[in-house]
Amino acid sequence: MRKIKEVLRLKWEVGLSARQIARSLSVSHSTVLDLLRRFERSEITWPLPEIDDSALEAALYPGNPETRVERPLPDMAYIHRELARKGVTLQLLWWEYKQNQPDGLQYSQFCQRYREWREKLDVVLRQQHRAGEQMQVDFVGGSLPIHDRETGEVLQAQIFVAVLPASNYTFAKVCPSQSLRSWIAAHCDALEFFGGAPEVIVPDNPKAGVTRACRYEPDLNPTYADMASHYGAAVIPARPRKPKDKAKVENAVLVVERWILAALRNRTFFSLREADLAVREAVEKLNNRPFQKLEGTRRSLYETLDKPALKPLPPKRYEYAEWRKAKVNMDYHVEVDRNYYSVPYQLVGETLDIRFTDGLIEALLRGKLVACHPRATGRGRYVTQIQHMPAAHRRHREWTPSRLVGWAESVGPQTVKLVTTILEQKPHPEQGYRSCLGIMQLGKKYGLERLEAASARAVISGAYSYSSMKSILASNLDQAPLPAPPDEQATPVHQNLRGPEYYAQGGQ
Structure with missing residues (x-):
């Protein structure tokens, strides 16, 4: 339109010829002549009256009204939703459109019209996401205070957010912290909320999920990888400092901050469960809220797009490990x-x-x-x-306290007392097995009769151990007369001992 007005100005104000105008504006001579003839045939005069550019163009280039055909346009919102389905292409949708509208747009115009319509949407909504392909997750930057009624302490609870990008269906949960256990439990709750598992889970690079962030080969926490494997999903963390890799959940985080946390700012919560119920109610309203530039809601898109495409959950919930x-x-x-x-x-x-x-x-x-x-x-x-x-340890393991006592009974009562005391003195009977087995070997070496005699000496002396028994037998002390028990030994006679009579007389 700028060159059309410039052609008219150079002709009627400056008075240049058609060739001079063509050289000045770098257009062809025939184009200038055609424009001037159209202007002369029109009812417009110079100087131009109050007329906008579209009206001027329509007056100079009216086209052929008799041959103009108004072709039926496709439903662009329907095309946009269907493209989110796995395997659906623009060419397939155009073929289906032509089946219903034989006089409809040709393929090139069909694609061009859709691209022009899509440009009018928000930047985030322009991204193409396949149904059931991803679940993007993140923690909200802010926290929700939880007050303890008894101590007055305040716990800054964290908000976990998960979203299915194709439908924007959102899940949020209140967690006590950003620990690994809370991170895994929130994922399990999100998958159960969605009723299925995606192909890919896209987190940020939190310490709970990624042990070493890397642009190309991040190291996942083994528990996180184990959880994803249980649900048949792969974890592909977003690149460090690349929030557009998970743009949908970034937008969902903003929505939760502005429409949920901000709305709950004046409420006081006294338990995680109470706060979580409030957040769940707010998310339910969010998912049922109509879109501004698309038909339907997050829930309706989820039920038609994501829900049928998600993989079924395993029979058992992942157990934290x-x-x-x-x-x-x-x-x-x-x-x-x-x-x-x-x-x-x-x-x-x-x-x-x-x-x-x-x-x-x-x-x-x-x-x-x-x-x-x-x-x-x-x-x-x-x-x-x-x-x-090993085999030798198994044989040792076969011995039990009752079996050891039973063997001791075959030797004699002193050996029974010795073995029983050794087992009772240990914190656990198994700790006395080795001593008892050693005493059994001494019986094989010295004979059961000498072993019983040695046991009697050990019991009187209070020497309840394998080493004491070995020393007694090696020194032949088992063949010597036994000493009297400590409480039966006579008091020795000595001039400095006063005796019981002295004390009976009051020390006189």
Whole structure:
């Protein structure tokens, strides 16, 4: 339009010829002549009256009204929604459009009209997301204060947000912290809320989920990777300092901050459950709120797009598990939280991956399960499976307190008293097994008769140990007369001892 007005100005004000005007404006001579003829045929005069550019263009280039055909336009909102479905293309949608409208737009105009319509949407909505492909997650920057009625302390609770990008269907949950346990529990709740699992989970790079952030090969927390594997999803963290990689959840975080946290700013919460219910109610309203530039709501789009495309959830919810590495000790046990669990003795010296839940301990070697135990409570407990022990240790394990006492009864009453006392003095009977087995070997070496005599001397002396028995037998003390018990020994006669008569007379 600017050149049309300039042509008219140079002709009627400056008085240039058509060729001069063409050279001045870098257009063809025929174009200038055609424009001047159209102007002369029109009812417009120079100088130009009050007329806008579109009216001037319509007056000079009216086209051919008799041949102009108004073609039916497609439903652009429907096309935009259908493109979010997996495998749907513009060419397929154009073919379906032409089946219903044979006189409709051709493919190039169809695509051009859709692109022009899409440019009018928000920048975020222009992104193409496949239904059921992603779940983007993040924590809200702000916190929600939770007041303790008894102590008055204030807990700054965190808000976890998850969104399905194709429909913008949003989930939010109040968490006590941004710890790994809260992070995993929030993911499980989100997947159950959505009723299915996506192909990809896109988080930021929080310490709970990513142990080492990297643009190309980030290291995931093993628990996070284990949780994703349980639901058949892959975790692809956003690149550091690239929020557009998860633009949908970034927008959802802003919505939660402005429409939920801000709306709840004047309420006082006294429990996490109370705050979580308030947030869930607000999110429900958000998901049912109509779009401003599209038809429908987040919920309606979710039910038509994302819900059918999500993978079904496994029958059992993911059980929170932590991972660590542990080296197998010489006693073929690994240590987890000050308790000890057996593994096959052939793995002594190996470093294993330990996966432990609230009730189970699993040991894996290069991804293969090698041992599984119920988790022990307390500290210093040993959990041992017999099949993990070498043959010699299994034979030792077969001995029990009752069996050892039964053997002692076959020797004699003094040996029974010795063995019973050794087992009772130890914090755990198994700790006395080795001493008792050593005493049995002494019986094989010196004979059961001498062993019984040595046991009698040890009992009188209070020497309840294998080393004392060995010393007695090696020194032949078992063949010497036994000393009198301490309470039966006579008081020695000495001139300095006053005797009971002295004290009976009051010390006279």
